[in-house]
Structure formats: structure tokens, C-alpha cells
Amino acid sequence: MKIKINGKTLELNEGASIENVILSRNINRETVVVELNEKIIKKMDWKAIYLKENDAMEIIAFVGGG
Amino acid sequence: MQGELIIAGQTIISRFFLGTGKFKSKQELEETIKRSGTQVVTVALRRIDLEQNEDNILSYIPKNIILMTNTSGARNAKEAVRIARIARESGYGSWIKIEVINDSKYLLPDNRETIKAVEILAGEGFTVLPYMLPDLYAARELVKAGAAAVMPLGSLIGSNQGLKTKSLIEILIEEIKEVPIIVDAGIGRPSHAAQAMEMGADAVLVNTAVATASDPALMAQAFAKAVDAGRMAYLSKTGDISHVARASSPLSGFLNET
Numbered sequence: 001m002k003i004k005i006n007g008k009t010l011e012l013n014e015g016a017s018i019e020n021v022i023l024s025r026n027i028n029r030e031t032v033v034v035e036l037n038e039k040i041i042k043k044m045d046w047k048a049i050y051l052k053e054n055d056a057m058e059i060i061a062f063v064g065g066g
Numbered sequence: 067m068q069g070e071l072i073i074a075g076q077t078i079i080s081r082f083f084l085g086t087g088k089f090k091s092k093q094e095l096e097e098t099i100k101r102s103g104t105q106v107v108t109v110a111l112r113r114i115d116l117e118q119n120e121d122n123i124l125s126y127i128p129k130n131i132i133l134m135t136n137t138s139g140a141r142n143a144k145e146a147v148r149i150a151r152i153a154r155e156s157g158y159g160s161w162i163k164i165e166v167i168n169d170s171k172y173l174l175p176d177n178r179e180t181i182k183a184v185e186i187l188a189g190e191g192f193t194v195l196p197y198m199l200p201d202l203y204a205a206r207e208l209v210k211a212g213a214a215a216v217m218p219l220g221s222l223i224g225s226n227q228g229l230k231t232k233s234l235i236e237i238l239i240e241e242i243k244e245v246p247i248i249v250d251a252g253i254g255r256p257s258h259a260a261q262a263m264e265m266g267a268d269a270v271l272v273n274t275a276v277a278t279a280s281d282p283a284l285m286a287q288a289f290a291k292a293v294d295a296g297r298m299a300y301l302s303k304t305g306d307i308s309h310v311a312r313a314s315s316p317l318s319g320f321l322n323e324t
Contacts, residue, residue: 006113031122032114033155038148040155058113060152062123064095065110065136066085066223066251066273 004056012051019046021057033060071246071268074161074193074214076132080105081263082293083134083248084286085273086123094282096126102286106132108163108271110139111149111156124158134161134195141168143182150187150194162187163217163250164196173223177204181211188212197250200234202241209244216242217271219251220262224274226254229261239266256285256292263296264304 003012005021012021018041022029034041035058041049051057071078083106089095099107107127114120127133135153140146143166150162164187166179180196181204187194193214198204200218208216218235221227229235230252239247246268253259259270272289279285 006116008116025116026119027114028119028122031124031156033111033152035152040151042155059116060111061114061120062109062135062156062158063112063120064086064089064092064123065138066087066108066271 001051001053003051003054006057006059016051017047018049018051018057021051022046022059027059028061031061034058035060073195073246078105078132078269080290080293081269081297082259082286082290083107083250083269083271084276085271086127086277087273088277089282090277092121092123092126095123095277098276098283098286099127099131101283102276102290104131104286104290106134106161106269108134108136108273109158110136111152112139132161133158134163136163136165136197137183138165138167140164140166140183142166142176143179143186146179146183147186150183150192151190154192161193161195161214164194175199175219177201180204181207184208184211184213188214195248200231200238202234202237205238205242209242213245215246215248215268217248217250220249220258221252223251225252226275227252228254228258232261232265235262235267236265256288259289260292260296260299263293264299266300269293 002009037056080103082104084104085108086095137146137149140149146164146166164180164183166176167173175197177198184194184196195215195217196208196213197217205216221230248269249262249267250271253272254275262270276282276286
């Protein structure tokens with residue numbers, strides 16, 4: 001299925017949860033925040049939310065800034 | 067405000083706040099934070115790079131430092147509110163620097179959208195420090211909206227121009243007594259920071275002048291000393307300015323008197 005992550009369209013297997021996406025890309029789960037379709041998804045809900053065709057996910061982290 | 071600097075019930079000893087952008091390396095940032103004695107640093111939120119796993123910047127910032135997440139990238143109040151809520155979700159979200167900018171040439175803040183963002187976020191319990199174009203009416207609105215401090219710009223972000231808005235900042239210092247005034251943006255030299263503190267500002271926020279110095283940790287130490295010097299001068303009340311000379315040595319008992 002096609003979904004958008006951080007603005008990029010990607011192919012994902014059906015049945016992938018947010019947790020799957022984070023783990024499969026070796027992303028540090030302690031430091032990122034996830035938004036799905038413009039809604040913040042709490043970490044404890046990542047395992048239970050499965051992505052659907054055309055979903056838009058944002059994976060956000062802290063960086064240096066003034 | 068005399069005495070201690072207190073923001074959201076926390077006493078801040080160092081009146082030198084540091085921005086963490088533009089450092090050549092995270093190690094350099096860590097060293098700079100340590101040597102400057104700063105207690106408050108700003109950070110930003112961005113999409114992660116899916117191709118590369120970047121080192122987490124938070125692991126280079128000591129745990130006792132107050133993190134102030136800026137809403138850089140926000141072009142209006144709605145976007146600023148979204149960023150603040152994301153910061154909160156991360157667990158580091160209580161202090162937010164509202165930065166609402168929609169021009170890329172001058173990076174001037176939009177006071178009107180900033181006021182709207184402060185109203186919403188202060189209402190949700192955030193500690194909000196808005197970055198603003200110094201304007202007395204806007205500053206009053208920001209205080210009314212619940213801002214924990216007001217952060218007028220000294221000059222354009224990253225320009226090192228110093229206190230181009232000096233007389234407007236002086237008005238804010240004179241008229242706004244309810245919250246601290248923190249000069250943010252354009253401070254290019256420790257002498258600019260000292261001047262802001264002599265005028266009565268409560269703190270300064272510096273990023274570019276430190277991060278792009280050839281020795282950032284040393285420059286940050288210089289800034290910290292300048293902030294202390296300016297603060298001490300302000301507390302001991304600097305003298306007035308005269309257009310004629312006023313002798314420093316006695317005017318009688320000269321050796322050549324007849």
C-alpha cells in the first residue's frame with residue numbers, strides 16, 4: 001500500500017503498524033514523536049494502530065535551533 | 067525586575083540563554099553549554115531524515131538544562147500550536163519559544179499571529195515565551211494573553227547587528243513590569259549583550275554569534291561574563307550622560323594657585 005512518511009510516498013506491506021515502521025527503520029523511539037494524518041499518536045498506541053492506504057505519517061525529532 | 071529571575075516558578079541564575087542551532091558538531095555544543103554556565107537552551111523540531119540515523123541532540127544537553135522548544139517553521143498561530151503540542155508529547159514540552167515567521171528574507175516575527183498562539187497555548191498550560199518585534203501594544207497583548215516573558219528582537223536573526231531596536235526595547239523595559247524582558251536575535255558581540263543588560267533587560271538569548279565563532283565555548287564564556295557585567299552595572303545604576311566635562315580630581319588646592 002502507498003503511504004506518505006515525512007512527505008515522501010513509500011510502499012509498505014499491508015498490516016504494518018506504526019510500531020513496525022519505527023522499529024524496521026531503526027529509529028530511536030525514545031526521542032521521536034509521531035503524527036498520523038495530522039493527529040499526534042501517543043507512544044503507547046503505536047503497536048495498536050495499523051496504517052492504511054494514503055495515510056500520511058510524520059516522524060519528528062529535536063534538532064539544534066535558535 | 068530587580069532581584070532573581072523567575073520564570074514559571076523556576077529561579078534562573080544565568081541570564082545568558084543559548085540557542086543550539088548552527089554548531090559545527092554536537093560535541094562542540096555540549097562543551098559550549100558546560101563552559102558558559104547557561105541554564106536555558108532552545109531547540110527546534112523537524113522531520114527526521116529517513117535515510118540517515120542522526121545522533122539525538124538531547125543526549126548532548128545535560129539533564130538539568132531547561133529545554134525551550136521553538137516553533138520555528140510555523141507561519142501562523144495554528145502551526146505554532148501544532149509544534150508546541152508535539153514538543154509536549156515528546157516529554158520536553160513545557161517551555162515554548164513562540165516563533166511565527168512567514169518571510170524568509172528578514173525572518174521578522176508576526177506579532178498578531180504570535181499573540182493568537184500565546185492565547186491558545188497559555189490556555190493549555192504551556193510556559194510561553196514569545197519572540198516578537200518590539201512594539202509596546204503587542205507586548206501588552208502578549209502579557210494579557212498569558213506570556214511568561216516577552217522576547218523582543220535586538221536586530222534580524224543571525225545578523226550580528228546588535229541592538230538596532232534599542233529605543234523600542236527601552237520602552238518595553240520601562241513599561242512592562244509584569245514579566246521578564248529577554249532580548250533575543252541579532253546580538254552579535256558580548257558588548258551588545260552587556261548593553262542590553264545595562265539597559266535593564268532581564269536576560270538575553272544568543273545563538274549565531276556563539277555557534278559560528280571560531281571558538282564557540284570561549285565566546286559563550288565571554289557572553290556569560292558580559293551578561294553578568296551588564297547586570298551588575300544596571301543594579302548599581304549607571305551615571306547620567308553630560309555634554310560637558312565634569313572634573314574627576316579636586317577643583318581647589320592647585321599647586322599653581324596665587
